[in-house]
Amino acid sequence: MTSIEKLKFLKEDQVRALAKEFGTPLFVYSEATIEQKCDEALAFPNAFGLQVRYAMKANPNSNILQIMKKKGILIDASSEHEVVRALHFGFAPESIMLTSQEFPKAFVELIGKGVKFNACSLRQLELFGQNFPGKSLSIRFNPGLGSGHTKKTDVGGVTSSFGIWHEKLEEVKAIVKKYNLTVEKVHTHIGSGSDPEVWKAVAKYTLEYAESFPSVSVVSLGGGYKVGRMEDEKSTDLQKIGAPVKIQFQEFAEKHGRKLILEIEPGTYLIALCGALLTTVDDKVDTGKHGFEFIKLDTGMDSNTRPSLYGARHPLVTVKKDGGEPRSNKEYVVVGHCCESGDVFTQKEGGEPMTRLMGETEIGDYVVMEAVGAYCSSMSTKNYNSFPETAEVLLRKDGTPKLIRKKEPVTEIFRNEILVVE
Ligand SMILES: *Cc1c(COP(=O)(O)O)cnc(C)c1O
Numbered sequence: 001m002t003s004i005e006k007l008k009f010l011k012e013d014q015v016r017a018l019a020k021e022f023g024t025p026l027f028v029y030s031e032a033t034i035e036q037k038c039d040e041a042l043a044f045p046n047a048f049g050l051q052v053r054y055a056m057k058a059n060p061n062s063n064i065l066q067i068m069k070k071k072g073i074l075i076d077a078s079s080e081h082e083v084v085r086a087l088h089f090g091f092a093p094e095s096i097m098l099t100s101q102e103f104p105k106a107f108v109e110l111i112g113k114g115v116k117f118n119a120c121s122l123r124q125l126e127l128f129g130q131n132f133p134g135k136s137l138s139i140r141f142n143p144g145l146g147s148g149h150t151k152k153t154d155v156g157g158v159t160s161s162f163g164i165w166h167e168k169l170e171e172v173k174a175i176v177k178k179y180n181l182t183v184e185k186v187h188t189h190i191g192s193g194s195d196p197e198v199w200k201a202v203a204k205y206t207l208e209y210a211e212s213f214p215s216v217s218v219v220s221l222g223g224g225y226k227v228g229r230m231e232d233e234k235s236t237d238l239q240k241i242g243a244p245v246k247i248q249f250q251e252f253a254e255k256h257g258r259k260l261i262l263e264i265e266p267g268t269y270l271i272a273l274c275g276a277l278l279t280t281v282d283d284k285v286d287t288g289k290h291g292f293e294f295i296k297l298d299t300g301m302d303s304n305t306r307p308s309l310y311g312a313r314h315p316l317v318t319v320k321k322d323g324g325e326p327r328s329n330k331e332y333v334v335v336g337h338c339c340e341s342g343d344v345f346t347q348k349e350g351g352e353p354m355t356r357l358m359g360e361t362e363i364g365d366y367v368v369m370e371a372v373g374a375y376c377s378s379m380s381t382k383n384y385n386s387f388p389e390t391a392e393v394l395l396r397k398d399g400t401p402k403l404i405r406k407k408e409p410v411t412e413i414f415r416n417e418i419l420v421v422e
Contacts, residue, residue, distance in 0.1 A: 005315030025299035045242030047249040048259035055267030058374040080104035129179030138185035143205040189222025220263035229371035275373030300336025311349030315370035318359030326359030
């Protein structure tokens, strides 16, 4: 079942005007949509208070951080460098929590400033204890979900290296005791999505960890709220998945006399649908009667790697360069501009190209790739083939487009190289 995808927050005239003014490829973000998504996250059902953190790895542009900051949203940083970036753009150290795979090299300096730390392994917990005995921190657990606990196999579980395996609770307690630490938060992030049953199960296990540490006042259930990018995909209803979790927090309070604050950490949910990538059709080729018709765009995996990385689908909307509607719909394989066989925007997981039904296009028409707000600009094979970083525009609430990232001059790409060969 395919339906023709539509523009999400832009109008066709706007696409043509933006492409003329700023050129393509161009990321365009909608301030109004970002604010709307923030409001939805801030309305997440909760019993005794809510904290929302933005997983800034999804899209760390300073303007996006600024919009989040004004909404009272805190920061989930996934590396020490993201911490530095958030501090640089005015977030208070206390409003940033670092949840990182790699132990920060500038650990003492950053945590000493007041940045919150979420220990993700026994080694990280031990090092925190050695450097900051008697201090408070958060602990991330891998609740084992995905293999044993429910049939809804997702991420988390035995195949995931994120967080401390739930069976190591006694070891955690021993380190906490050894350094007289205060566990103020327990955290899980299994990236599971829209299934309320999975959410209930994750909340149940996370509340059990909270039970083990009487000093816990905040319970973080992480992010991972799925967003429907294509017409046939559904977005998570935050009200629906949050309602049973609110009851679990109320029951916990009745049983243990502790009113816990709920924390959530969306990345995708806050920003995915707030961005569009404007591109121009550069070329059309075909591989004969039994082959395919290909459209080549003036962007590629250097701006959006998600299709090549996991067969992710993004809406592709034809906008005719001179106005009017496409004459018909056609099946195309849509490819990027990199000299790399994997640079295909319409592919199955595993790499097999597939066709997409979309409005007929000619060379010079625009194709808008939708739902590229999260993990596109921030997670790409940037500069591959020496393509410069794509410019970014923020559509302010009054409709004015403002440049928020200049197109990278090509000399910037090799700025850090040192020529030693004469
Ligand atoms: C990436 C990440 C998130 C956000 O995940 P989304 O799927 O974008 O919502 C939240 N918490 C942590 C610890 C993460 O690493």
